[in-house]
Amino acid sequence: MNAHGSTRLGLVLNPLRTEAAQVAARLDVAATARGHTTIRTGLGLPAPVDVVVGIGGDGTLLEAAQVAHAADIPVVGVNLGTVGYLTEFEPGELEVLLDVLDQRPRPELGRMTVRAETADGSVWHGINDVVVEKVLSQRVVRIAVAINGEHFTTYRADGIIVASPLGSTAYSLSVGGPVLAPELEALVLTPVAPHSLLSRSLVLAPDSVVEFRNASDRAVRVNLDGREARVLGEGEVLVVRRGDRPVRFVSLGRHPFPQGVRKQFGLDHA
Numbered sequence: 001m002n003a004h005g006s007t008r009l010g011l012v013l014n015p016l017r018t019e020a021a022q023v024a025a026r027l028d029v030a031a032t033a034r035g036h037t038t039i040r041t042g043l044g045l046p047a048p049v050d051v052v053v054g055i056g057g058d059g060t061l062l063e064a065a066q067v068a069h070a071a072d073i074p075v076v077g078v079n080l081g082t083v084g085y086l087t088e089f090e091p092g093e094l095e096v097l098l099d100v101l102d103q104r105p106r107p108e109l110g111r112m113t114v115r116a117e118t119a120d121g122s123v124w125h126g127i128n129d130v131v132v133e134k135v136l137s138q139r140v141v142r143i144a145v146a147i148n149g150e151h152f153t154t155y156r157a158d159g160i161i162v163a164s165p166l167g168s169t170a171y172s173l174s175v176g177g178p179v180l181a182p183e184l185e186a187l188v189l190t191p192v193a194p195h196s197l198l199s200r201s202l203v204l205a206p207d208s209v210v211e212f213r214n215a216s217d218r219a220v221r222v223n224l225d226g227r228e229a230r231v232l233g234e235g236e237v238l239v240v241r242r243g244d245r246p247v248r249f250v251s252l253g254r255h256p257f258p259q260g261v262r263k264q265f266g267l268d269h270a
Contacts, residue, residue, distance in 0.1 A: 006034075007101055010041040010049035012064035014056030019080055023055050023091045027078075030094050034102070045071055051101060051250060057081020062225060065127045069247040074108055076101070076250035086166070088251050100250060109251045112164050112185045112206060113243030116224060118236065126224035127247050128167030130240045132212050133159025133192065135219050135231065140195060142215040148208055154215055157194040162187055162210055162240045166247075169261075171226075177201045181257045187242065210240045 009031055013020040028038050039047055045067060052075045054064030061077040065086075068075035076097065077087030089097045100106065114126045124130075134141045144154040163172035165180040168188050173179060177190040178201055185206035191199060204210070214220050214232045222229045222238055232238060261267070 007031075007036045007051065008047070008049040009036060009038045009101075010045055010052045010067065011038055012041055012052060012054045012056075012060060012067060014060040014080065017056060017080055019091070020055045020060075023078060023080065023094070026091075027053070027055075027094050027097075030098055034098055036098070036101075041067060049073065051076060051106075053078065053097075054087070055080060058086050061086045062127055065247050065249075066225065069113060069125065069127060069243075069245075072245065072248075074106065074248040074250045086249075088249070088254065100252060106250050107252055109183070109249045109253070110246035111166050111182055111249060113245070113247050114162060114164050114167070114187070114224070115241055115243045116222060116229065117239045118230065118232075122230065124222075124224045124229045125243055126167075127164065128170045128225050129161050129163040129172060130238075131159055131161050131171065131192075131223040132220055132232070132238060133223065135221050139218060140193075141218065141220050143220065144213040144215045145189075146211040146213075147204065149211075153196070153198065155191050155194050155196055157191045157196065159192040159220075160212065161190045161192060163190065164188075164243075167225075172201070178203065179261060183257070185242070187240070206242050208241070212238045212240070 011024050013024055031038050052064045052068040054061035054077045065075045078089050079087035114130050116124045116130045140156050142156050145152045161172045165182050165184045168180040172188055172190045175192050177188055187204040187208055188201055190201040214236050217234055219231045221231050
């Protein structure tokens with residue numbers, strides 16, 4: 001919030017959705033009428049803002065959450081997707097959204113994030129997950145895993161995912177991982193197509209430290225939230241733990257976890 005009491009909103013839009021631009025234009029008008037300002041942004045903030053608004057589906061809100069988390073400011077979503085698991089408000093609720101943003105203090109929910117680090121001091125942060133995976137599609141990789149300093153096992157697999165509770169409904173779920181309530185704090189370790197007797201996920205305590213060592217003679221790739229961070233050569237190590245701080249969602253808590261799961265997976269129609 002600036003010195004005059006107005007709020008600066010950073011808008012992250014789905015560029016492929018015409019409706020997103022239309023909703024953003026309506027939000028521009030409504031916000032300006034209240035003395036606020038709006039700024040269109042992408043992965044980097046062109047100017048300081050007080051809150052990031054994602055307009056689109058879960059993918060857009062994930063991008064908005066990455067922007068907000070990096071700046072340590074809250075994020076809120078306007079749902080244009082078919083699922084909207086992370087989004088709180090609908091396009092017809094822009095005045096409601098602004099009412100919430102005008103509250104002091106704003107209602108926020110903190111959600112655990114993940115952090116990855118290599119020996120050279122490089123650090124990356126993710127909202128959903130860290131993935132260590134093969135680069136060559138036809139070859140599995142060997143990844144040695146240690147948990148809290150103790151060797152656990154060496155997986156032969158296409159890759160391994162470490163997900164936050166929010167990320168448990170993303171890539172981790174698609175390979176058989178469990179669905180965790182987002183208010184939990186835990187790390188979910190799930191192998192991808194393992195050539196191993198242990199194919200199940202491990203749900204670890206939130207302060208666990210997971211170390212991956214590339215035990216292959218070929219490179220493995222590290223992705224955070226679907227974006228490549230770096231490639232690990234043979235013998236290189238990646239350390240994954242909980243993030244330094246949570247991602248902050250502006251929320252009225254109107255969509256409890258069971259309702260969100262029911263909507264996301266179409267259980268009303270099952």
